[in-house]
Amino acid sequence: MEPKDTFKQESEFLNAVLDTAGAMILVLDPKGRVVRFNSACEQLMACTYPEVRGKPVWTLFPNEEDAEFLRTAFNDPGEHEFPVEFEQHWNLPDGRYRKVLWSNRTLRDGNGEIEFIVGTGWDITDRHRVEKDLSRANRALKTLSKCNRALFKGADEQDFLTHVCDIIVNQGGYRMAWVGYAEHDEKKTVRPVAQAGYEDGFLESISVTWADTALGQGPTGKAIRSGKPYVRRNIIIDPDGSPWREEVLQRGYASSISLPLKAEGQTFGALGIYAKDPDAFDREELKLLSVLADSLSFGVVAIRNRAQRRQAEAELRQRTKDLERTVRELNCFYAISNLVEENDVFLDKILQGTAELIPTALRFPEKACARITVQGQSFQTSGFRDTPWKHTEELLVNSERVGILELAYREGIPEILDEPYSIFEKNLIRAIAQRLVKIMERAQSALVLRTSEKWASAGKLAAGVAHSVLNPLTSVKMRLFSLTESLKVTPSQKEDFEVISEEIRRIDTILKNFLEFTRTPKPKPQLLSPSTVVDKTIELLRHRLESGGVEVHISREEPLPPMRIDPDQLKEVLVNLLINALEALVGGGRIEIRELESVHERLGRVAVIEVSDNGPGVPESFRERIFQPFFSTKEEGTGLGLSILSRIIEEHGGTVDLDSREGEGASFRVTLPFNESMY
Template sequence: MTGQRADDQTRSVNRAVTILTRSTEALVHATDEYDLLDDICRIGAEVAGYRLTWIGYARPAPGKLVMPIASAGTALDYLDRIEVSWGEGESGDGPTGVAIRSGQPCIVSDTEADPRFAPWRDAAREYGFRSTIALPIGEGEARIGALMFYSEQPNAFDPLTVRLLTGIAGNLAHGISALRMKARHDQTARELAESEERYRSLIEMAPDAILVHSHGTILFANPASSEVFGAGPDVTLVGRPLLDMVHDESRTMAISRIAEPPPGPYLGQYKLVGLDGRIFDAEVTACAITFRGMAARLLTIRDITERTQAQDQMLQTAKLATLGEMAAGLVHELSQPLNIIRLASEGALMLIERGKATAEWQAQQFQLVAEQSERAAEIIDDIRIFSRRDATPLQVFDAMDSVKSAIDVLSGQLKPDGITIELTPPHRASPVRGRRVQLEQVVMNLLNNAHHALKDVKGGMPRDWNGKISVSARHDSNQLLIRIVDNGPGIPDAIRARIFEPFFTTKEAGRGTGLGLSVSFTLIATMGGHLQALASDSGAAFVIQLPLAHEMQPFPASLPPCAPSHGAFGNAHVLVVDDETAAAESLGHYLKALGCRVSVAGTGEEAWSLFSSDPADVVITDLRMPAGNGEELVEKLRDFDPLQPIIIVTGHLGATERIADSLQDDRCAVLKKPLALGTLGEIIAEFLQPPAE
């Protein structure tokens, strides 16, 4: 018996050594976790000769079952007949459950005698098992399961064999950990590669220009950038200064953003220039990234020229709608100075005829006529500025100038309806960045809405009730808050939630387009601000919030021109062109009094004929005339002599800006009607000076 026992022990050790050697080879060559488990089980069964080898993974609560993951041997059906747990209880008290819970090998030397094996004894007897060992895989919280060997001999697992098999389980745990780590790495690498490919495809296929720059130098540009910036197929944007593609209008803001990038994502609008010279409006989204190991900025640039044009059209529609609503009030505003002019002039004529008009009194009346003409000119100028398409560049201006201008236009319309308006300005200048006319439009829209609300409600109020609009402004840190409040019926909560929607209006048909507040909201947003309707117990309340700019651009001061004295122009020849005979003759008399030789024409064709036969030193022409208008005449004069002094006088609202942009230079001036003679005289005197060489 002693010799037989020694032989059995020798065979057992040889088995363990064989498994250890072959399993080590399997671990070295393993590339997949489950293939490795299968190899270990196959080595235990086929090479070492164990009746059954299997590996089970511990599942979490509540069941805490041990699920077979890999197995090999002649008794595989055994696993289908048993249930093993690593929790407390009969099914968890076997060698597998104890090994997983304790982290120590658990040996059943004789399945017929060990009470812990009672639940599985019959099945073990049927499949020829007499001893078994369960070895934990992993340590502590990293313990994932157990490795089990079953032998047909009792007492098959002596201490030396146990040490060898424990080494196999330990190596297996390290192998599984390494394979899982490699699998995670491979998965991360695949996901990263897929992500890079996905984002590369998105960037390459994106219709918007995507640039990466560092300190203003372009490091990367996607294919769409070439199309957006008008670069040819052989022209690269990489390496170019970003500022080369920024229009002068947006350059200051771009330089500031490059020098001090704002934290977090940034969205702004810029005017850009393509390599082909095309100027376009762009929406730019920027964020910080790391590019090739250096700090950089990622820019997404979208050409919004068409959208801007559509917005401009909507803005213009809203302006004209506002002007239509204001028409009656504007007629009243213009009627007042015209009425004073007529009364003063007819009264003066009557007293002159009767010989009762002293020279001093006549001078007073003419001064009154001049002042009222200037008043009418200011009203017309406000309408002209408000109604034109605003293509002026962004600038820093005092917001309160826009507020006061809007109040000046509308205050005359409020008085007949018994509505007063009060302005409480801040104690210092309020510089903001944007377009002055657009802020004026917003304030005018809000005041106009308040006017309508107060006018409509007045009929149901006591006789002593009067409408009131309060406009106040204050600085709050780096923000300007403009508050416009009325004492009308207010805005219901349900309506207040929708008032900034396009085409939403509560006015009856014919009195509103529903664009005013929507356009106002957009205009304030483009200035980096916010327009909000506040809840109020009495009346409507709106707040315009705008970021304050750091500095204000100075506007040139203008001094009232002085009329030149008699004989100031020598015998200079001035050609006056106007289809209004009275205007032309009055102007001719003024110029003759200054010593000029004057020719008068009523059409552009007549003027060109006179000029061809007797060229004038200065030409003063209207624009809108029959038989060859002023624009055609100006073109002919410029073709004849590019330095010909020309003064264009017009009352056409749209032409003033258009002609000024295309023709005005140091030898051509554009003046608006009604004309100030002093200003005209100063310009003629300047034009008659010899040109600077």
């Protein structure tokens, strides 16, 4: 056989081998021009060998990056070595996508120069797809695992949903994820509640609804209505008429899926996921994401159940606290009622007992203390002191303050409390204050009734005394006078008669004072300044005071304003006080009368007259009884003078008080209100 024929046969054999090879074989010269091109290449590149022979290889690659990569490798050999292996993306004219792995070898001549470059290409599209599907499945599985773990972190519903969306984007590699709840309003709105990823105002720019209207034809609306997942595989070429397709494309979303969220068979929302690549949700990934949506639904229900359970537990705790508070309050009121029943009109014991009971009704009884002040007298728990944690309530009678109820914590309250006293405790203290006012009014009424009964009895007694004693006493006085005039008596007998006569006069004075005490007339008020009565009384007693060596000094800036008083009764009060002071100042002394206007806690605007002396004072043991009838510090006294003046001042609506320390003199303070009812 001729050598020429042999070469031809070998060439044809080699071409047959190349064309039947499963791999793509591409032979290039050192300049990158096509020298050989087998049929596998023709099928992939959709061109024939004669069409590409002698053309630079980079002109055959449709991908700009791949073409530039090869052009640079051949045109700048000094800086770039020809790649031994690289992957290339191939988009076929029919829209199919292929991925090729090229392996390149150089053939050199005897001088070591590159003579040919042989490229062998394998279609790895299917393998790449399997790897990609596996990667997606692993990614979805990891996303599902992390979302399940998020369920057990104890977050609230909003945090849980946001965290899951964040995991879907960061772990799953998706472009955006969001959760919407189906509202049951007229428009059947889908309300966004959580989102993560690149959103750029997307959710605000759309009006999602699950109603079967034009705005409800998006994936979310369809998923909620049908209760099934809805996938858009390629939004770029998908003709589906979604109302927000342009908004979706502007944000680089190429595919999406909406998965229904269900509870007890009812769809309550949807999970929407957007990807940057087309066809991002294959069958296996759809299954895993459906499981994720089910887990998300379960998590929402579990969190709501936990929240409902916590709310129920909180309500139970609150009801228990309310019940305990109610029991404390009832016990307190019951104990106060017992105090009233046991002590009746003994107001001091009631007030003291109430002060001790109040802390027991509070949340922190061991730290609480209380004080009740009525007309200057205090009733308090042991260790009471003013603190920053204090609450007060006024005791009001006919809108006039007669006292105050104070509550304080000796130590700081727990830091969790913004206000030391709850609204219930404030209401309790207010109710106790109102109860105390009623108790005081009841006690005062009872005292007035008892006093009236006593005076009525005393009046009857006085009338009986007048009939049974004064008449015989008058006869004795007359007989004594007759005997004194008719008999000649010795000086000793005369002295005895004088003693008898003096004692008869003393008995007569006692009986007359007693009658006056029981029959004190009602005041006959006149509009007059009390200062005028003071001046007239001093003038009346001036000679007697001077004879006793007593100096009287009046302290007044100006006369007291006119007020409705009975001048005769007020003069009787002042005479009594001045005579008592005179009798206390044995050997002389000083009496000071001080006049002023003031405001009384209970009586309001008042006139005050103080009569003070620098005598021996009143012993402490006498002070509480000084105004009681028939109590006297003098052997010859009747014990009715101060009782009478006390009744006179009370009839004027005022008060009379004693301030004295033994050895430091005594001061009687007469307080008269500018009472409109006296006009």
